Amino acid sequence: MRLIVKFIPLENFAFDEVCKHTLQGFIYSALKGSDFDGLHDAPKFKFFCFSDIFPSTEFIEGEIKNIIISSPDSGFITSLYKSLREKKGELRLNTYKIKIVEMKKFYINLKNRFISGSPIVLYKDNRRNIYYSFRRDGDTEFFLTRLKENALKKYNVYFNDDFVLEGEIFDNFEFKKEVAVRNFKGGREFIVIGNVWNLLEKYKINKDERKFYNFIMDCGLGEKNSMGFGFINPLK
DSSP: OEEEEEEESSSBGGGSSSSHHHHHHHHHHTTTTTTTTGGGGGSSSOOOOOOOSSSSBBOOOOOEEEEEEEOOHHHHHHHHHHHHHOOOOEEEEEEEEEEEEEEEEEEOOOOOOEEEOOOOEEEEEETTEEEEOOHHHOOOHHHHHHHHHHHHHEEEEEEETTOOOOOOOOEEEEEEEEEHHHHETEEEEEEEEEEEEEEEOOOOGGGGGHHHHHHHHHHOOOGGGGGTOOOEEEEO
C-alpha cells in the first residue's frame, strides 16, 4: 500500500535543507502514540520506504510538494495516515514550517518494468562501510546477486517463508546515473552512494512470483529502505 502526501511550505528554503534522515524522522515522529511507536528502535527490518520529494526544486512558500510512502504492511500506512490527519496546525521538516493539503492511500498494479523513485543502495563491504558503485565497479553480476539476496531475505523474514526465486531478479536494465546523497545526523554529515535506474525489467513474472514482486515494490529494493532508498515505481 502507498500513501501520497501533498504539502506546501509555509516559508522559503533550499531543497537540500531536507535530507533523507529528515524525512525518516518526520515519519517516525508522526507514528508516535500509534501501534508503530518505537519502530525506529527495533533491531530489525522496518519494511517501509519513501520516494524522493518531487518536484526536486527549491521549497517556495505555497507551492505544492509531494512524497510517497510505501509498505507491504497496510496497517503501517493506515496508522501513518491517521496520525498525520489528526495533527493540527503546522508541521515541520527540519526547522521549516509546512502544511499538509492532501493525502491519499492507494494500491498500484504490478507491472514487469520498474523505474527508480529514489537511489538504490547496496553495500560492497558493509564491515568497511563501502557502498557498491556501478560507475566504479561496473559489476552487473554482483549488483543483481546482492539485490536478489537482500530482497529474498527481507521477503522471507516478513512472511516467515522460505521462498526461492529462480533466475535473475531482473533480466534487463538501463542505468541512469550514480549519486552521492548527503545526510546529516546529530550534526554530522555522512554520504550514501546510490544508483538510479531508468529501467529494471523482469521479462515474465510467474503467478507464484507475483507476491514477491509486489513486496519489493512496496518495501523497496536494496538497503536503507527506511531512509528512503530503493523506492521503485512501475512503468507502463
